[in-house]
Amino acid sequence: MSRELREAIPFVVPLVLFICLFILLPVVGTFWSSLWRDVSFITREFIGFENYLRLFKDLQFWRATFFTLLFPFVSVSLEMIFGIIIALVLNEQFRLRGIVRGIALLPWAIPSVIGARIWQLMYRYDYGLANYILKTIGIGPVNWLGSPISAFLSLVVADVWRTTPFVAIILLAGLQTVPEDLYKQARVDGTNALQRFFKITLPLIKPIVIVALLFRTIDAIRVFDLIYVITGGGPGGITTSLSLYGYKFFLLGDFGYGSSVSIILFLVAFLLAIGYVKIGRFREAPL
Amino acid sequence: MAKLCLNNVTKIFDKNIYGAKDISFDVADKEFTVLVGPSGCGKTTTLRLIAGLEEVTSGEIYIEDRCVNDISPKDRDVAMVFQNYALYPHMTVYDNMAFGLRMRKYPKKEVEQRVMEAADILGITELLRRKPKQLSGGQRQRVAVGRAIVRQPKLFLFDEPLSNLDAKLRVQMRAELSRLHKRFEATIIYVTHDQIEAMTLGEKIVVLKDAEINQIADPITLYKRPKNTFVAGFIGSPPMNFMRGSIKKENMKVVFQNGDIVLPLPERCEKFVNQEVILGIRPTDFSIDRGSDIKILVDVIEPVGNELYVHGRCGELMVSARVPEESRPKVGAPCTLRVDTEKLYVFDADTEEALQ
Numbered sequence: 001m002s003r004e005l006r007e008a009i010p011f012v013v014p015l016v017l018f019i020c021l022f023i024l025l026p027v028v029g030t031f032w033s034s035l036w037r038d039v040s041f042i043t044r045e046f047i048g049f050e051n052y053l054r055l056f057k058d059l060q061f062w063r064a065t066f067f068t069l070l071f072p073f074v075s076v077s078l079e080m081i082f083g084i085i086i087a088l089v090l091n092e093q094f095r096l097r098g099i100v101r102g103i104a105l106l107p108w109a110i111p112s113v114i115g116a117r118i119w120q121l122m123y124r125y126d127y128g129l130a131n132y133i134l135k136t137i138g139i140g141p142v143n144w145l146g147s148p149i150s151a152f153l154s155l156v157v158a159d160v161w162r163t164t165p166f167v168a169i170i171l172l173a174g175l176q177t178v179p180e181d182l183y184k185q186a187r188v189d190g191t192n193a194l195q196r197f198f199k200i201t202l203p204l205i206k207p208i209v210i211v212a213l214l215f216r217t218i219d220a221i222r223v224f225d226l227i228y229v230i231t232g233g234g235p236g237g238i239t240t241s242l243s244l245y246g247y248k249f250f251l252l253g254d255f256g257y258g259s260s261v262s263i264i265l266f267l268v269a270f271l272l273a274i275g276y277v278k279i280g281r282f283r284e285a286p287l
Numbered sequence: 288m289a290k291l292c293l294n295n296v297t298k299i300f301d302k303n304i305y306g307a308k309d310i311s312f313d314v315a316d317k318e319f320t321v322l323v324g325p326s327g328c329g330k331t332t333t334l335r336l337i338a339g340l341e342e343v344t345s346g347e348i349y350i351e352d353r354c355v356n357d358i359s360p361k362d363r364d365v366a367m368v369f370q371n372y373a374l375y376p377h378m379t380v381y382d383n384m385a386f387g388l389r390m391r392k393y394p395k396k397e398v399e400q401r402v403m404e405a406a407d408i409l410g411i412t413e414l415l416r417r418k419p420k421q422l423s424g425g426q427r428q429r430v431a432v433g434r435a436i437v438r439q440p441k442l443f444l445f446d447e448p449l450s451n452l453d454a455k456l457r458v459q460m461r462a463e464l465s466r467l468h469k470r471f472e473a474t475i476i477y478v479t480h481d482q483i484e485a486m487t488l489g490e491k492i493v494v495l496k497d498a499e500i501n502q503i504a505d506p507i508t509l510y511k512r513p514k515n516t517f518v519a520g521f522i523g524s525p526p527m528n529f530m531r532g533s534i535k536k537e538n539m540k541v542v543f544q545n546g547d548i549v550l551p552l553p554e555r556c557e558k559f560v561n562q563e564v565i566l567g568i569r570p571t572d573f574s575i576d577r578g579s580d581i582k583i584l585v586d587v588i589e590p591v592g593n594e595l596y597v598h599g600r601c602g603e604l605m606v607s608a609r610v611p612e613e614s615r616p617k618v619g620a621p622c623t624l625r626v627d628t629e630k631l632y633v634f635d636a637d638t639e640e641a642l643q
Contacts, residue, residue, distance in 0.1 A: 179371070179373065181369045181370075181371060181373035182373050182375060184360075184369070185367065185375075186386075187339075187359070187360040188340070188365060189361070189386050189387035190361035190387055190390040190391050191361065191390050192361075200375065203377040204377055
């Protein structure tokens with residue numbers, strides 16, 4: 001064993017142990033239990049991939065999968081757009097910038113269940129703030145959480161409100177790595193502000209954008225608390241995410257089937273992460 | 288190419304900090320003008336005002352008789368080379384050089400032709416497909432210059448372009464810039480803190496200190512007739528020695544006196560008799576053949592090959608001098624220097640302005 005390798009081992013071993021113990025083991029364990037018929041009060045029985053076959057024929061599972069892909073796509077897209085706008089503003093020099101930066105982060109600082117509860121109250125048909133405002137300006141009350149599309153959009157709005165600041169702060173860190181002289185050079189080169197953004201800023205902060213996308217997409221794919229509090233997966237199961245769907249089977253005591261849902265969710269998130277890392281080409285330093 | 292004129296240009300930053308104070312100078316067509324001064328003297332601010340990257344607080348800037356105060360950098364038709372080159376890291380060398388032309392919607396063919404031509408002149412043709420981080424410092428410098436050349440702008444602005452290069456490369460690039468200037472007949476404004484760069488490159492030198500102009504002159508005038516002690520001390524290396532004292536008349540002869548030091552002065556100094564002055568002696572104006580004696584205690588000897596620089600003390604005074612190698616001074620030992628009194632500089636003790 002070379003000296004270099006020998007010296008590296010003490011630093012690597014804790015991380016490998018951590019990954020094995022807290023990440024690999026649960027995944028393998030869940031996969032193992034997804035291969036069993038494991039329902040409370042019934043004898044456990046090994047059934048191979050039968051749970052997955054059942055998933056394949058389960059319409060509600062496909063709906064949940066569709067929601068789990070659509071929800072991150074819509075909400076993360078909006079978060080990136082608003083996030084970059086906020087980051088650009090916060091990157092400018094102005095008075096009280098420190099305070100404004102702090103305020104911008106507030107939604108992210110509120111525990112997500114509490115934030116979700118606030119939105120749920122605002123969406124209430126009878127005494128919610130949203131309908132109160134609509135009524136005062138003369139537009140009738142809307143049953144926000146009652147129809148599939150408005151329920152979906154209500155969740156998107158709540159999610160965008162809560163996590164845009166997170167995106168903005170990450171992107172702000174990225175903006176600060178772009179040397180000021182590049183913008184000066186670009187101005188002398190004859191660019192306007194929009195061209196500078198698309199030709200200089202965006203390509204240079206791309207790795208950071210990918211990081212933000214990665215975090216946010218994987219977070220949004222696993223979305224649970226927001227839906228649990230605001231719509232409970234309704235109306236008619238239309239806003240049920242995979243994590244909520246799996247959770248319901250665990251509640252019912254069907255651990256085998258719930259585990260198979262979880263494994264599918266894991267695979268979706270895992271593949272997406274690999275895709276992002278490939279796009280981001282993190283082996284190349286940004287500057 | 289074009290001429291440039293600054294008219295009482297002042298820039299005040301927040302909290303009443305002056306970036307430039309009442310700056311006025313002209314740059315003729317095809318002239319190589321250098322702004323020089325210590326760091327924080329306002330030279331880079333002045334350059335940025337010309338580029339339009341900063342807005343003037345008062346005064347006017349004219350490029351080719353057109354007031355450009357309210358014209359944005361992209362419409363001023365200037366090209367700027369930054370100290371750290373400011374190459375776009377995500378673009379190839381080719382794209383870096385082509386960027387300014389593309390933004391101005393030049394036809395593709397002309398962009399290619401201009402870039403290839405500039406690359407050829409600068410000897411960077413084989414680097415065109417590389418990214419900036421794959422280049423050495425000198426190569427980046429060339430790319431930055433190339434990017435300015437392809438634009439064929441009215442004005443070239445250089446902001447300390449050589450200060451990130453090693454000493455050898457700097458000398459080489461200095462000569463190259465000089466050649467480029469002649470070749471393109473370009474009007475160049477060049478900022479540096481290095482007085483040697485200023486002297487070797489500049490046809491006209493603007494010396495700045497504390498955001499104000501101290502002197503505008505060609506290199507030789509600047510060296511031979513510095514307007515004040517600051518310019519005298521800044522131009523020339525090692526810097527001029529200064530000593531305070533008074534001019535007196537003894538035995539029908541004009542002399543300078545500071546404690547024990549008494550130096551005879553030429554006839555032309557007679558009109559300053561009984562005046563408090565600062566005497567300036569360039570380290571290169573000490574000789575052994577003729578002149579008057581100053582005794583110093585040698586602290587440091589710097590051999591530079593064919594000659595030596597000695598730094599020593601004469602009482603409270605620090606004195607630097609260039610001496611021939613064969614004079615063999617020793618550290619810690621006294622050394623007698625002879626002053627070429629014809630070449631002394633005399634400044635007013637209060638205003639520090641040159642006395643003529």
